[in-house]
Amino acid sequence: MPINPAKQNKNEPILPPACLGVLGGGQLGRMFTQAAHSLGYRVCVLDPDPTSPAGAIADRHLCASYDDRAALTELASVCSAITTEFENIPVESINFVASQGTVVAPESPAIAIAQNRILEKRFFSQIEQETGISPAPTLILESEADLEKVSDDLFPGILKSAQMGYDGKGQIRLNSPRETKNAWIALGKVPCVLEKKLNLAYEVSALLARGFDGAIEVYPLSENVHRNGILSTSTVPSPSADPQTVARIQNAAKIITEKLNYLGVLCIEFFILTDQTLMINEMATRPHNSGHYTLDATRTSQFEQHVRALTRLPLGSTELHSPVVMLNLLGDVWLRNSDPKKLDLSKILAYESTQLHLYGKQEARSGRKMGHINCVGRTLREAQIRSESITRALGID
Numbered sequence: 001m002p003i004n005p006a007k008q009n010k011n012e013p014i015l016p017p018a019c020l021g022v023l024g025g026g027q028l029g030r031m032f033t034q035a036a037h038s039l040g041y042r043v044c045v046l047d048p049d050p051t052s053p054a055g056a057i058a059d060r061h062l063c064a065s066y067d068d069r070a071a072l073t074e075l076a077s078v079c080s081a082i083t084t085e086f087e088n089i090p091v092e093s094i095n096f097v098a099s100q101g102t103v104v105a106p107e108s109p110a111i112a113i114a115q116n117r118i119l120e121k122r123f124f125s126q127i128e129q130e131t132g133i134s135p136a137p138t139l140i141l142e143s144e145a146d147l148e149k150v151s152d153d154l155f156p157g158i159l160k161s162a163q164m165g166y167d168g169k170g171q172i173r174l175n176s177p178r179e180t181k182n183a184w185i186a187l188g189k190v191p192c193v194l195e196k197k198l199n200l201a202y203e204v205s206a207l208l209a210r211g212f213d214g215a216i217e218v219y220p221l222s223e224n225v226h227r228n229g230i231l232s233t234s235t236v237p238s239p240s241a242d243p244q245t246v247a248r249i250q251n252a253a254k255i256i257t258e259k260l261n262y263l264g265v266l267c268i269e270f271f272i273l274t275d276q277t278l279m280i281n282e283m284a285t286r287p288h289n290s291g292h293y294t295l296d297a298t299r300t301s302q303f304e305q306h307v308r309a310l311t312r313l314p315l316g317s318t319e320l321h322s323p324v325v326m327l328n329l330l331g332d333v334w335l336r337n338s339d340p341k342k343l344d345l346s347k348i349l350a351y352e353s354t355q356l357h358l359y360g361k362q363e364a365r366s367g368r369k370m371g372h373i374n375c376v377g378r379t380l381r382e383a384q385i386r387s388e389s390i391t392r393a394l395g396i397d
Helices: 027-038 069-078 091-099 108-114 117-126 144-149 177-186 243-259 302-310 331-335 380-394
Strands: 019-023 042-046 060-062 081-084 138-141 157-161 171-174 192-196 200-210 216-218 222-227 230-236 264-273 278-284 324-330 354-358 369-376
Touching (some): 019 091, 042 069, 091 108, 108 117, 117 138, 117 278, 157 177, 171 177, 200 243, 243 278, 264 302, 324 380, 331 369
Parallel strands (some): 019 042
Antiparallel strands (some): 138 192, 157 171, 157 192, 200 216, 200 264, 264 278, 324 369, 354 369
8 A cells, every 4th residue: 555645735625546544443444444445445444453344344454552653653654534433542542643644533632522431521511501401410430539429319320430431331330329339449440420320211312424614414313222231223213302302402412513623423322301301421423333324224324424524525415215223233143043153144134125234243242243234114113113023033132
């Protein structure tokens, strides 16, 4: 792969066959790579896993740790623009490749907020007056002395590590204050947030993209169902949110995006309580699992949109052309088979208007995201019926 030529003016589009870089080689990086290839770009992935899903299909895979300065220098030298696949890439690494003169999006200040629950809660609270939506009641625990501040009104609650938690990891559910200290010890005495458990009616994701020129495109809300802390289904359009709720959430999401001076695709999760109170949960500075429906149900997928934003091209239409239910496929489906390395595709593809996306992971593990299915329909109920039928056929609880 040739060395990247002189860096371009920040207002000029980056055109194919330029090379785009990805820090992270998981399934999100894989789908970004597929979208970039479709538009004529080359892709270089940096990931320490020699079997990473994105590295397997990229034009080049730098198999190195995320703090390997030699690999980061090489990535910056061959790429015209670089993005991150997940929040937990070290900020120091992001800043290093940016210091080489390569375009990096999203930028490190936004990523630093998203990868730390304490910073994230403080950010949401600081802009609450503008968004009109607050985060859940929370107590920050940064040292043992903070345990003295725990009060009854935060229970039942969830203790979450401030960093490195995802898909239910780094979280412990608590019923009373007396359980807090042992839970904090179990999490390694690291900085945490104690968050009050809410009376949740449903949860939605606001997915949107902001371009190089400040233009924002917002996708329809997806209504999400989790099992064991892992996303199970996303239904679009949301069957529960009324137009006023949708408008409030999307307006708040736009404000957040602008406050971050964000570039790229951003996902923000919101809670709607049983009394219809809106609360903001968390954000992901990247394409998101709950946005996988866009691959088959909107004019522009979240991955193509992210490529467009990164390369300073106009954003695409987010119009929903078909109601859809996205169903996650976890490794448990494979483990139930007599041969856990194989999946009977006939149980999925026998159903009309279903699109299967597998991530190329070599080993199935319980709770591991192996792929997803988009069930589209002429009506939302038709899409839901297809999803329910496949769920039963695969033996998903």
